[in-house]
Amino acid sequence: xxxxxxxxxxxxxxxxxxxxxxxxxxxxxxxxxxxxxxxxxxxxxxxxxxxxxxxxxxxxxxxxxxxxxxxxxxxxxxxxxxxxxxxxxxxxxxxxxxxxxxxxxxxxxxxxxxxxxxxxxxxxxxxxxxxxxxxxxxxxxxxxxxxxxxxxxxxxxxxxxxxxxxxxxxxxxxxxxxxxxxxxxxxxxxxxxxxxxxxxxxxxxxxxxxxxxxxxxxxxxxxxxxxxxxxxxxxxxxxxxxxxxxxxxxxxxxxxxxxxxxxxxxxxxxxxxxxxxxxxxxxxxxxxxxxxxxxxxxxxxxxxxxxxxxxxxxxxxxxxxxxxxxxxxxxxxxxxxxxx
Amino acid sequence: xxxxxxxxxxxxxxxxxxxxxxxxxxxxxxxxxxxxxxxxxxxxxxxxxxxxxxxxxxxxxxxxxxxxxxxxxxxxxxxxxxxxxxxxxxxxxxxxxxxxxxxxxxxxxxxxxxxxxxxxxxxxxxxxxxxxxxxxxxxxxxxxxxxxxxxxxxxxxxxxxxxxxxxxxxxxxxxxxxxxxxxxxxxxxxxxxxxxxxxxxxxxxxxxxxxxxxxxxxxxxxxxxxxxxxxxxxxxxxxxxxxxxxxxxxxxxxxxxxxxxxxxxxxxxxxxxxxxxxxxxxxxxxxxxxxxxxxxxxxxxxxxxxxxxxxxxxxxxxxxxxxxxxxxxxxxxxxxxxxxxxxxxxxxxxxxxxxxxxxxxxxxxxxxxxxxxxxxxxxxxxxxxxxxxxxxxxxxxxxxxxxxxxxxxxxxxxxxxxxxxxxxxxxxxxxxxxxxxxxxxxxxxxxxxxxxxxxxxxxxxxxxxxxxxxxxxxxxxxxxxxxxxxxxxxxxxxxxxxxxxxxxxxxxxxxxxxxxxxxxxxxxxxxxxxxxxxxxxxxxxxxxxxxxxxxxxxxxxxxxxxxxxxxxxxxxxxxxxxxxxxxxxxxxxxxxxxxxxxxxxxxxxxxxxxxxxxxxxxxxxxxxxxxxxxxx
Numbered sequence: 017x018x019x020x021x022x023x024x025x026x027x028x029x030x031x032x033x034x035x036x037x038x039x040x041x042x043x044x045x046x047x048x049x050x051x052x053x054x055x056x057x058x059x060x061x062x063x064x065x066x067x068x069x070x071x072x073x074x075x076x077x078x079x080x081x082x083x084x085x086x087x088x089x090x091x092x093x094x095x096x097x098x099x100x101x102x103x104x105x106x107x108x109x110x111x112x113x114x115x116x117x118x119x120x121x122x123x124x125x126x127x128x129x130x131x132x133x134x135x136x137x138x139x140x141x142x143x144x145x146x147x148x149x150x151x152x153x154x155x156x157x158x159x160x161x162x163x164x165x166x167x168x169x170x171x172x173x174x175x176x177x178x179x180x181x182x183x184x185x186x187x188x189x190x191x192x193x194x195x196x197x198x199x200x201x202x203x204x205x206x207x208x209x210x211x212x213x214x215x216x217x218x219x220x221x222x223x224x225x226x227x228x229x230x231x232x233x234x235x236x237x238x239x240x241x242x243x244x245x246x247x248x249x250x251x252x253x254x255x256x257x258x259x260x261x262x263x264x265x266x267x268x269x270x271x272x273x274x275x276x277x278x279x280x281x282x283x284x285x286x287x288x289x290x291x292x293x294x295x296x297x298x299x300x301x302x303x304x305x306x307x308x309x310x311x312x313x314x315x316x317x318x319x320x321x322x323x324x325x326x327x328x329x330x331x332x333x334x335x336x337x338x339x340x341x342x343x344x345x346x347x348x349x350x351x352x353x354x355x356x
Numbered sequence: 357x358x359x360x361x362x363x364x365x366x367x368x369x370x371x372x373x374x375x376x377x378x379x380x381x382x383x384x385x386x387x388x389x390x391x392x393x394x395x396x397x398x399x400x401x402x403x404x405x406x407x408x409x410x411x412x413x414x415x416x417x418x419x420x421x422x423x424x425x426x427x428x429x430x431x432x433x434x435x436x437x438x439x440x441x442x443x444x445x446x447x448x449x450x451x452x453x454x455x456x457x458x459x460x461x462x463x464x465x466x467x468x469x470x471x472x473x474x475x476x477x478x479x480x481x482x483x484x485x486x487x488x489x490x491x492x493x494x495x496x497x498x499x500x501x502x503x504x505x506x507x508x509x510x511x512x513x514x515x516x517x518x519x520x521x522x523x524x525x526x527x528x529x530x531x532x533x534x535x536x537x538x539x540x541x542x543x544x545x546x547x548x549x550x551x552x553x554x555x556x557x558x559x560x561x562x563x564x565x566x567x568x569x570x571x572x573x574x575x576x577x578x579x580x581x582x583x584x585x586x587x588x589x590x591x592x593x594x595x596x597x598x599x600x601x602x603x604x605x606x607x608x609x610x611x612x613x614x615x616x617x618x619x620x621x622x623x624x625x626x627x628x629x630x631x632x633x634x635x636x637x638x639x640x641x642x643x644x645x646x647x648x649x650x651x652x653x654x655x656x657x658x659x660x661x662x663x664x665x666x667x668x669x670x671x672x673x674x675x676x677x678x679x680x681x682x683x684x685x686x687x688x689x690x691x692x693x694x695x696x697x698x699x700x701x702x703x704x705x706x707x708x709x710x711x712x713x714x715x716x717x718x719x720x721x722x723x724x725x726x727x728x729x730x731x732x733x734x735x736x737x738x739x740x741x742x743x744x745x746x747x748x749x750x751x752x753x754x755x756x757x758x759x760x761x762x763x764x765x766x767x768x769x770x771x772x773x774x775x776x777x778x779x780x781x782x783x784x785x786x787x788x789x790x791x792x793x794x795x796x797x798x799x800x801x802x803x804x805x806x807x808x809x810x811x812x813x814x815x816x817x818x819x820x821x822x823x824x825x826x827x828x829x830x831x832x833x834x835x836x837x838x839x840x841x842x843x844x845x846x847x848x849x850x851x852x853x854x855x856x857x858x859x860x861x862x863x864x865x866x867x868x869x870x871x872x873x874x875x876x877x878x879x880x881x882x883x884x885x886x887x888x889x890x891x892x893x894x895x896x897x898x899x900x901x902x903x904x905x906x907x908x909x910x911x912x913x914x915x916x917x918x919x920x921x922x923x924x925x926x927x928x929x930x931x932x933x934x935x936x937x938x939x940x941x942x943x944x945x946x947x948x949x950x951x952x953x954x955x956x957x958x959x960x961x962x963x964x965x966x967x968x969x970x971x972x973x974x975x976x977x978x979x980x981x982x983x984x985x986x987x988x
Contacts, residue, residue: 253809257870259769261823261877262796264789271822275813 101231110239420610604965750928
C-alpha cells in the first residue's frame with residue numbers, strides 16, 4: 017500500500033476513534049481507575065504503568081489519561097460547533113450578499129430617510145418594553161400599547177405617502193455586498209486574540225459560551241471565502257438560466273449556488289476545525305480560554321507552567337494534539353484532491 | 357432546380373485541367389508522419405486520441421486538418437511539437453520525420469529536450485486558438501516577440517527590436533511602434549492574433565502549425581487573417597498545418613485536406629477533390645450539414661443521414677442511405693422561392709407579438725467626482741423593431757455589437773436605460789418582481805454554452821422539473837416527472853437519462869436538455885442566444901432541425917441571435933444586422949443576401965468563407981499564379 021493511502025486510512029481511523037471517544041467520554045471516564053476528580057494527595061504523580069495513574073496526574077491530582085479522554089470531547093465540540101456557526105454565518109452573510117451583489121436590493125429613499133424612526137420603534141418595542149416593564153407579557157399584549165403601535169404605524173404610512181408625494185420618489189440601491197465587505201474589513205482589522213480576551217473576561221467562558229464566541233468571532237474569514245466562491249458561481253450561465261426560468265434570488269442561491277460551493281465549503285470547514293482546536297488549546301494554555309472547571313487538552317498543558325518538571329503534562333496532550341492536527345490536514349488534502 | 361445542379365457541378369468539367377496545375381507544385385516532403393498513435397491514460401481506460409495516422413506535408417504547402425471536437429486534430433498538432441502533457445498523454449507508436457534545414461532528417465519523437473527546444477519556435481512554430489490567453493498580460497507585445505527572437509538567435513536587443521518592428525509591419529499591424537509598446541489587453545483580438553503570427557514567423561520557420569487560429573475571431577477579421585497567412589506562406593515558402601473545424605475556412609486556405617474522425621483519418625486529398633467528390637460518408641455528411649448561403653433548405657441533412665456507427669464504434673455506411681451524395685441531400689430539401697415569399701407575406705400581416713421601441717442600454721464607463729457617470733458604453737443604442745408571431749427573427753452581428761445585451765434586455769435579465777418593450781400589447785418595463793416571474797413563463801432563453809448553463813449538481817430530471825415547480829404548472833412530483841419524460845422524448849433523449857448528471861452528456865445532448873427545460877414552461881417566445889455556436893457542425897445541424905421542428909409543432913416565435921450568417925440564413929424568416937449597438941439593416945434573408953443595401957452588410961457577407969466550388973476554383977488559380985510568379 018502506498019504511503020499516501022496508509023496516512024489517509026490511519027487519519028480516518030484516528031479521527032473516527034477520537035469522535036467515538038468524544039461521544040463516550042463520560043462513560044469511559046466513569047470506569048474504574050478513570051476519574052477526573054481532584055485528589056490533593058496525589059499531585060504531579062509521574063506516569064507509571066503499574067499505578068492507577070498510567071499517564072500521571074496534574075496539579076490538582078487528576079488523572080491525565082481521564083482528562084485527555086474528556087478533553088477530546090471538549091476539543092471536538094469547540095472545533096466542530098464553532099466552525100459550524102462560523103460557516104453558517106459566512107454562508108448567510110457573506111455568501112448571500114456576495115451572490116445577490118450591489119445592484120439588486122432596491123429601497124425607496126423615503127425609507128432611508130425614515131430609518132432612524134424605525135430604529136427607535138424597534139428599540140422601544142423590542143428592547144425597552146420587554147426589559148423595563150415588569151410582567152411585561154401582560155402589558156405587551158394589552159390593547160392600549162397595541163393601539164399606540166397601530167397609530168404610530170398609521171402615522172408613518174401617512175408620512176411616507178406625503179414624502180413620496182411632495183419631496184422625493186427616488187429609489188436607491190442598497191449595495192449589500194459593499195456594506196458587508198467593509199463591515200468584515202473593519203471587523204477583522206481588530207485583532208481577534210485581543211477581542212477574545214476582552215469578551216471572555218466579560219462573559220463566563222463555559223464550554224457553550226466559549227464555542228459560541230469563537231464561532232461568532234471567526235465568521236469574517238469564512239464569509240470572505242464563501243463570497244469569493246459565490247462571485248465565481250454567479251457568472252455561470254446556469255445561475256442566469258435560473259433567473260430566466262423564474263427563480264427568485266434566494267431560491268436560485270439555495271438551488272444553484274449552494275450545492276456548487278459545497279466542495280469549497282467542506283475543505284474550508286475541515287481545515288477550520290483544526291485551526292479552532294489549536295486556538296482553543298492555545299487560549300486555555302495561556303489561561304484565558306475555557307473556565308477553570310472545564311477540562312481540555314490546553315488546560316492540562318497549562319499545569320506544566322506551575323511545575324516545569326512535569327513533562328508528561330506537555331508530552332501526552334501535545335502528542336494527541338499534533339496527531340489530530342496532522343489527521344485533519346490529511347483529510348483536508350484528500351478532500352481537495354477529490355474535488356479537483 | 358436545374359440551375360442549382362448546374363451551379364454545383366459545372367466546375368467539375370474544368371476539374372481535370374485544374375488538377376494538373378496543382379499537381380505540379382508538389383515538392384519534397386517536409387514532414388512525414390507515419391503510424392502515429394497518441395494515447396491518454398485515464399483512471400479506467402486508455403483513450404486513443406490519435407490512432408495510427410499517416411500523412412505528409414510538403415514544403416510550402418497548406419494542409420488543412422478538419423474534424424469535430426474529439427477527433428484528435430489538436431492532439432496531432434501537439435504531438436508534432438512534442439507538447440503532449442506527459443503523463444497522462446504518451447506518443448505510443450509511430451514516427452514524425454521532420455526534414456529540418458539545419459539538422460537534416462530527424463524523428464521528432466526521439467529527440468532530446470534540448471534539441472526539441474531548438475526546433476520549437478525556430479523551425480516549427482505554432483499559433484493557438486485563443487488570442488486573449490496566448491500572450492502574457494504582464495509584458496508588452498513587442499517584448500514578447502523580441503523574446504521569441506532572442507531565444508533562438510544570438511543578436512543584440514536593438515537588432516531584435518528592429519526585426520520585431522519589421523515583422524509587425526509585415527503582418528500589417530497599424531502603427532507598429534505603438535503596438536510594440538502596447539500590452540495585450542490594449543489591442544483587439546485580431547491584432548493580438550497578428551502579433552502571434554509575427555511571433556510565429558519571427559524565426560522564419562519552415563512549418564507553421566495553426567490550431568484553430570481564427571475560430572475566436574469575427575468573420576471580417578478572420579478573412580483578413582487568412583489572407584495574411586496565405587501571403588506570408590507564399591513569401592517565405594512556409595508549410596502550414598491548418599487545423600480547424602470549419603470546412604469553409606479550409607476551402608479558403610488549404611491545398612490539401614485531411615478529414616479526421618475519432619482519432620483516425622477517414623479521407624484525404626486535394627481540396628478540390630474533397631469538396632467536389634467526397635468519398636467517405638462522414639465527409640459527405642460534414643459537407644452537407646453546413647448551412648448554406650446560396651439556397652434555403654427546409655431541413656438540414658445531418659451526418660447520420662449518411663452514416664451510422666455500430667456498437668464497436670466502427671463507421672458503417674447505412675444500408676438504406678437517405679441520400680447518396682451531397683448534391684442529392686441538398687436538392688431534396690430546397691425550399692422554393694414561392695414558398696418563402698408566401699410565408700413572409702403571411703407573417704408580417706399579423707399584429708406583432710413583441711415591439712421594441714427606442715431601446716437603449718448604456719453602461720457607465722467613467723464617473724466624475726460625485727459618482728455621476730459622464731461617459732457611457734452604448735451597448736444597445738436606440739433600437740426599434742417588431743417581431744411577428746410564428747417567425748424566426750435572426751439577429752446577426754460581430755462580437756461586441758450588442759446583440760446579446762439586446763436579447764437579455766428583452767428578457768429583463770438586464771434593466772434597459774430607456775425605451776420600451778411591449779409584449780402582447782403590454783409594456784413589460786413596469787413589471788414588478790412577481791409579474792416578471794410570470795413573464796418568464798412566456799419568454800424563455802436558450803443559452804450559448806451548454807456546458808455552463810446546466811447546474812452540475814442536479815440531475816436532468818431535477819433540472820427539467822424545476823421550472824414547472826416554480827410556476828406550479830403540474831400538481832405533484834409524479835405528474836411533473838411524467839411530463840419531464842415526455843419532454844425528453846421530444847428532444848430525442850431517452851427516459852433512462854432522467855437520473856443522470858449533466859457531465860455525462862455531450863454538448864449537443866446538453867443543449868437538448870436546455871431546450872427541454874425551456875419547453876417545460878410552454879413559452880410563446882424563445883430567445884436563442886448563440887444556441888448552436890458552441891456545437892460541432894454535425895450536432896449544430898441536428899439542433900437547428902430540432903428547433904425548427906419544435907417551432908412548427910408549438911408555433912413558437914424565435915429571436916435567433918448568432919454571429920454566423922449562414923446559420924442565420926438557414927433559420928431566419930427576417931434578419932436584423934447590428935453594429936456597435938445600432939441596427940444597420942433589416943430585411944428578408946433572400947433579399948438581404950442577394951442585394952445588401954449597406955456597405956457593412958456587404959462586407960460581412962463577403963467575409964464569410966463560402967466553401968463552394970466556384971470560390972475554391974478561384975483560390976486554386978490565384979495560388980498557382982502566385983507561386984509560379986517569382987520563379988518565372
